[in-house]
Amino acid sequence: MKITFLGGGNMAAALIGGLVKQGFKAADVQAVELSAEGRAKLESQFGVRAVESLDEQALACDVLVLAVKPQQLKAAVAPIAGRLTTQVVVSIAAGLRLVDIGRWLGDYHTLVRAMPNTPALIGAGITGLFADASVSAAGRAAAEQVLAAVGSTVWVAEEAQIDGVTAVSGSGPAYVFHFIECLQAAGESLGFDEATARKLAIDTVLGAAKLAADSDEAPGVLRERVTSKGGTTAAALASFAADGFPAIVTRAVAAAEARGRELGEQLGRD
Ligand SMILES: NC(=O)C1=CN([C@@H]2O[C@H](COP(=O)(O)OP(=O)(O)OC[C@H]3O[C@@H](n4cnc5c(N)ncnc54)[C@H](OP(=O)(O)O)[C@@H]3O)[C@@H](O)[C@H]2O)C=CC1
Ligand SMILES: O=C(O)[C@@H]1CCC=N1
Numbered sequence: 064m065k066i067t068f069l070g071g072g073n074m075a076a077a078l079i080g081g082l083v084k085q086g087f088k089a090a091d092v093q094a095v096e097l098s099a100e101g102r103a104k105l106e107s108q109f110g111v112r113a114v115e116s117l118d119e120q121a122l123a124c125d126v127l128v129l130a131v132k133p134q135q136l137k138a139a140v141a142p143i144a145g146r147l148t149t150q151v152v153v154s155i156a157a158g159l160r161l162v163d164i165g166r167w168l169g170d171y172h173t174l175v176r177a178m179p180n181t182p183a184l185i186g187a188g189i190t191g192l193f194a195d196a197s198v199s200a201a202g203r204a205a206a207e208q209v210l211a212a213v214g215s216t217v218w219v220a221e222e223a224q225i226d227g228v229t230a231v232s233g234s235g236p237a238y239v240f241h242f243i244e245c246l247q248a249a250g251e252s253l254g255f256d257e258a259t260a261r262k263l264a265i266d267t268v269l270g271a272a273k274l275a276a277d278s279d280e281a282p283g284v285l286r287e288r289v290t291s292k293g294g295t296t297a298a299a300l301a302s303f304a305a306d307g308f309p310a311i312v313t314r315a316v317a318a319a320e321a322r323g324r325e326l327g328e329q330l331g332r333d
Contacts, residue, residue, distance in 0.1 A: 064091065066209055067124040069139055070131035071096030071105050071113060074155060077184040078128070081213030083109045085186055093121045117143055122150075126209050129154040129164070133326050137167045137333055145169035151202045153177050153209065157229050158326030161195050161222060163333075172197045175206040176225050178233045179213070188214030191228030193221070226327070230319035238315065243268055 066082070068075040071094035083089050089110035095117050096102045102113035114121055122143065131139045133156040147168060153175045154164050165172045172195050179190040190210040194203045203218075210216050219225060243264045250260030275282050290296040 064126065064205060064208065065124040066092050066126045066128065067117075067121045068092075068094040068096075068128045068130050069117060070094075070129065070135070071098075071101050072130065072132075074179065074181065074183075075128070075130040076105065076108070077181045077188075078130070078155075078179060078209075078213055079105065079109050079111055081183040081186055081188065082209070083111070085212045087212060093124065095121055122146065124150055126150065126205050127152045128209070129156060131156070133157055133159050133330055136164065137330070140164070140167050143168070144171075147171045147173070149173070151175060151198065151205045153206045155179055157233065158226065158323040158330065160327045160331055161193075163327070163331035165195070173202055174198065175203065176222060177206065177210055178225050178228045179210055180232050180234075180236050182236060183210075183213035186213055189232045190214060190216045191225055191232070192216055192218050193225050194218075223324075226320050226323035229323045230316045234319045238312075239268065 066087070068079060071079075075094060075096075079092055079094060082092060090112075092109070092111040094102070094105050094111055094113045095115070096105065096113055097115065099115075102115070105111055105113040112120075127147075127150045129136055129140065129152060136154070136156050136159060144167065151173050152164070152168065152171065154161075155177050156164075157178070159176075161172070161174045161176055165174055168174075174195045175198060176193045177190050178192075179188050182188045183190075188210070190213075192203075192207060192210065194206065198206075207216055207218075217228075219228065243261075246264035246267065247257075247260045250263050251257060255263065271285075275285060278285060286300075290300060
């Protein structure tokens, strides 16, 4: 399977790196990237062909992944409008709706919306997928194969749910990194040096996530097992509750989902 990425920034690099690490042949992966520095990095890091514009060789692919920023997508696809034939086009752009992307591509509807996340770089991503009704089973399978190479995948029943996936798992790694930053800073405030506080924070998140993933129990049950009556964890959780931690998370995720919808509505008017 030949895969071309239109846009070779952060997310494309995470996906390309993941694909190559998982055994996809670098010769079958291409990237179209405006910045010369970005192209040089993709070529040297992953051995893929990186070009400045979508030439015939880059267009001759089975799956074309649209990996530019939502605000850049309409202009980025303009040169290929009306030139697509059988390629499955997978947009990973936040918010943008298939109907608008299809229109910008010159009424081309072999389209899939996908929302991956950056842990794809180490094969630990999670991607939500939604396909236009006209995409064949083989087209869906091709899109899924690309994203499944870099982590797990879930298909959603309605396109609007991709904005929810974006808010929970697309943006989610940033929330977790932010929690790690905060836990590290809290450790430093207790007198640990930076390296020790970072290790305590990262290994805790890693271990807890692994335990939650490997366990049949709900995360709430695992939380209760840490929480001795009248103990230290109970003191911390009472402080979280008093500060409204669950509502803080719910509001943040709702803000991300609303921003996705807003981006789709705003940019789709064009
Ligand atoms: N980062 C993440 O965690 C995730 C991002 N996404 C989605 O992925 C997409 C890309 O995000 P991200 O990788 O973070 O963004 P980046 O800005 O890092 O990457 C986009 C790249 O595309 C380049 N570009 C812009 N226009 C063109 C063009 N016409 N032809 C070729 N290349 C072009 C940009 O160059 P220049 O910088 O010069 O403009 C930039 O290098 C977005 O739509 C985002 O919503 C989805 C899931 C997770
Ligand atoms: O912040 C963003 O808009 C993109 C989409 C999901 C992660 N990054």
